[in-house]
Amino acid sequence: MSFLANASLRDSFVAALNANEEFSTQTRAFDGAIQIEVDEDCMWMKVYKGQVIDHEDAPSRFGYTFKLSGPEDAWQKLLSGQRKWADLTFPGTRYFDNDPELSTVGEMTCDIATEGNMIEAGRMTEAVFQLAYTLKSVAA
Numbered sequence: 001m002s003f004l005a006n007a008s009l010r011d012s013f014v015a016a017l018n019a020n021e022e023f024s025t026q027t028r029a030f031d032g033a034i035q036i037e038v039d040e041d042c043m044w045m046k047v048y049k050g051q052v053i054d055h056e057d058a059p060s061r062f063g064y065t066f067k068l069s070g071p072e073d074a075w076q077k078l079l080s081g082q083r084k085w086a087d088l089t090f091p092g093t094r095y096f097d098n099d100p101e102l103s104t105v106g107e108m109t110c111d112i113a114t115e116g117n118m119i120e121a122g123r124m125t126e127a128v129f130q131l132a133y134t135l136k137s138v139a140a
Contacts (some may be wrong), residue, residue: 002072003079003139004041007057013138014045014052020134024050026127032065032120034131039072066116068128074111078132079139085132088112 003009017023028050036043044064046054070088077083088111114121114128121128 002038002041002075004036004038004043004075005057009139010043010055010057013043013135014055016134016138017045017131018051020130023127023130023134026124026130027051030120030124030127032117033060033062034124034128035059035064035067035069035116036135037067037069038075064116066114066118066121066124068112068114070112077111079136081136083111085129089114 027047030050031048032046034045034047036045042058044056044058044060045052046060068089074083074088078085078088090110
């Protein structure tokens, strides 16, 4: 089980998102669902008019607009401050500590993937940054 399996953390995260004015501003015109997956754990959130109005610890039968998924070690890099959200979610390698030969230069992979409606995910870029850093502050 990952940190996302903690019900108290999920509730605190939703409360913090709903108190985050920037997240509210960026999602004011969004009517959709964001799903977060950490290994096998899941958090589904319905966002409407700038607020998370519902959340579950399992995928909804209604699906998601887009999801953010990755292994716990990648999410832990965010939560610990070892990596920034952009480092984990935008393709390309920025750190070569474990690759002194630079054999991964040019590889276009990311540690935390975005899937689903990529137009909406792109439109919600700033909101997702707010989501990620709110999660980091709550999990600290």
